[in-house]
Every structure is written in C-alpha cells, then in structure tokens.
Amino acid sequence: MDDDGLTYERFVTDRAETLLRYGYVLTGNAHDAADLVQEGLLRLRTAWPRVVRKDDPEGYTRAIMARLHISAWRRRRRERLVREVPECGYVDQGLEQTERDPRLWRALAALPRRQRAVLVLRYYEDLPDEEIAKLLDISRGTVRSQAARALDKLRADWRPSMTQAVGAHHDR
16 A cells, blocks of 8 residues: 555556546547557556655556557558559659669779678668678678768769759659
8 A cells, every 4th residue: 555545456446447538538449548548557557656656646647648649649640541552653763764874883883892792782682781791791880881981982973964863853
C-alpha cells in the first residue's frame, strides 16, 4: 500500500473503464482503445511510485495515452494506402538518362578500384556496409570513407548537362 492507500491494482480496477472510454474517444475504435489503455497502464506501472506521490495517476495515464495515440497517428499519416495496386510502376526518366550518360561511366571507371568496388556493391548490388566490408576484407568505417570519397570525386568530375536536366524536366 502507498501512503494514501491507493495501490496500482486498485487504481486499475477503479479507472479502467473510464480510461477505455477515453481511449475510444481518441481512437474511434474499441480494439485500438484497448491497446492504448493497456500500453498506458503498463507505462504507468513503471512510474507508479513517482506518479502516486503527485496524486494524479489518471492524468498521467491520459497524457501517456494521448501521446501514444499521436505517435501512432503520425506514423500512419506517412503511409499512403490505396484500394488497388497501380498497374505500372513509376520510372524516373532523369535516372534513365543519367544511366545512359557515358560521362558517368567514364568518371566511375576513373575512380580507384576500391572506391569503385564500394560504390558498385553499395548502390548497384544494394549490399549493406557490413557485407561490403566482409567481401572486400576492410572495416565498415573504411567502406563508409571510401564511399564518401568516391561520391565526392564523382560529384566533382561528372555533372549532368543542363540540356539533359531541362529535357528530363520537359518530358514529364
């Protein structure tokens, strides 16, 4: 028992329904509301001694639930759900033109072997740094530094011509 006689268990028993209604108002869904209450009460339990001294466990729980709901809402807001999958994928024409530019390939060929290998493995083969490091028998830090140096050289040596960039913009 705490000083004022309120225990965590008694608080949950007394206020769970009220918190569930609050969760439902936040989410508009009984299942999401139950999940929100459960997570809020779990977090309350870890902070119980501190919260009960301030004499407002319900306010604390409601604040936790609101923050959790906002976080979930922000994550979902970034997603864009559609009813049907589009028939065709998006093709970046600027990327296609860039890949056909012989100046890019000359600039890539002019890189030192290790830098070129790191870029090919990272961007063409889509391998993570750890795997590149194992394949090339170098450290992960070396992979990152070699990639950074290689990209700096490519940026300095190769720039798409303005006519290509303008043409790609008008083709859209």
